[in-house]
Amino acid sequence: MIRPSPLPEELDPGYFGRVMHINGFQSEKETVDTMEKMFGSESVQRRKRTRLELLSSIAGQSVEAFTRAHSTIPLRRAITTYLPDLPHGSPRFKAGFGHLEPERSGAYLCPACVSEDVMFHGFSYWRRDHQMLGQYSCPKHRTALHYVRDKKDFLQFPSMIVEESQAVPTAFADEALNNEFVTRFLDIASEMSVRPASVASTHVNFMIDQRMVDIGMRSWPGETAPCLIDVIQQSFPRNWLLMVSPGFSRENFVQRQFEFLYGRHTRRGERRISNYILALAVLFDSSEEALNALFKASEDFEKMKAATRHHNAKPRKPLGADRVDAEAA
Ligand SMILES: [Zn+2]
Numbered sequence: 366m367i368r369p370s371p372l373p374e375e376l377d378p379g380y381f382g383r384v385m386h387i388n389g390f391q392s393e394k395e396t397v398d399t400m401e402k403m404f405g406s407e408s409v410q411r412r413k414r415t416r417l418e419l420l421s422s423i424a425g426q427s428v429e430a431f432t433r434a435h436s437t438i439p440l441r442r443a444i445t446t447y448l449p450d451l452p453h454g455s456p457r458f459k460a461g462f463g464h465l466e467p468e469r470s471g472a473y474l475c476p477a478c479v480s481e482d483v484m485f486h487g488f489s490y491w492r493r494d495h496q497m498l499g500q501y502s503c504p505k506h507r508t509a510l511h512y513v514r515d516k517k518d519f520l521q522f523p524s525m526i527v528e529e530s531q532a533v534p535t536a537f538a539d540e541a542l543n544n545e546f547v548t549r550f551l552d553i554a555s556e557m558s559v560r561p562a563s564v565a566s567t568h569v570n571f572m573i574d575q576r577m578v579d580i581g582m583r584s585w586p587g588e589t590a591p592c593l594i595d596v597i598q599q600s601f602p603r604n605w606l607l608m609v610s611p612g613f614s615r616e617n618f619v620q621r622q623f624e625f626l627y628g629r630h631t632r633r634g635e636r637r638i639s640n641y642i643l644a645l646a647v648l649f650d651s652s653e654e655a656l657n658a659l660f661k662a663s664e665d666f667e668k669m670k671a672a673t674r675h676h677n678a679k680p681r682k683p684l685g686a687d688r689v690d691a692e693a694a
Pocket residue numbers: 475476477478479503504505506507
């Protein structure tokens with residue numbers, strides 16, 4: 366069996382398709398069966414290996430390294446209540462796929478990248494960064510991406526389907542491309558896409574609440590301070606926002622407010638990684654600041670807990686007052 370090396374940012378189902386074609390297999394089943402015959406003996410706990418595990422074996426990488434470099438899991442699981450310390454791709458995570466943000470629909474490609482790949486590699490391949498939440502332009506060529514609706518097309522080379530693909534409307538793609546908040550959103554999402562593990566949502570919620578206190582923003586509509594959801598709505602292009610976070614289309618403002626901010630504490634809500642990134646992109650002045658705060662969130666949360674323990678007080682919400690106490694101590 367030929368085992369091609371995965372290319373930079375090559376998406377896992379696209380890599381699967383390439384393994385299938387390069388070996389002349391006629392179906393997905395034949396490909397999986399052959400991979401299982403080759404690597405099934407490595408399986409543990411008498412269970413079938415997942416497709417990611419099989420692909421990582423083909424690629425000669427650990428499943429964690431392959432997942433981090435080639436799947437959409439690191440972004441979809443970037444902030445979670447479910448085993449946040451578990452590395453992305455860990456076999457222990459199998460039971461927790463319900464805790465992942467759903468993937469976006471369709472398969473996205475850039476015709477200019479396809480042509481360049483064919484010239485350079487002799488074939489084209491599917492890129493993970495083109496599939497990223499909120500991404501509608503090629504980060505390299507800055508032109509509107511094309512898409513097809515059927516994700517089965519990931520099994521084909523992009524050059525085979527570029528003809529039948531549709532372009533994202535240029536006006537829509539350009540408006541997003543020229544918006545600084547969208548740029549910040551995409552920078553934050555890109556960095557989340559390559560992290561080895563999640564950040565606990567409890568810690569991120571604490572950090573966001575604290576940041577809102579610090580900059581005088583409110584989480585609830587009021588007359589004296591800007592409200593997070595209003596700021597988000599004013600900052601991002603309306604149609605782009607509706608694609609990234611469909612909840613914004615709801616009529617009832619208070620209902621939306623509640624779901625946006627407090628939905629994230631529920632199982633259903635925690636899938637909304639998009640809402641977290643929208644909030645981070647408007648709460649901080651740069652993606653670097655937002656990412657620093659995000660990746661320090663757990664450390665800051667533990668410090669706050671230790672400080673409040675020192676004061677013989679239980680952590681409580683809202684936590685602004687606790688941190689003032691902690692800093693004064
Ligand atoms: Zn491109």
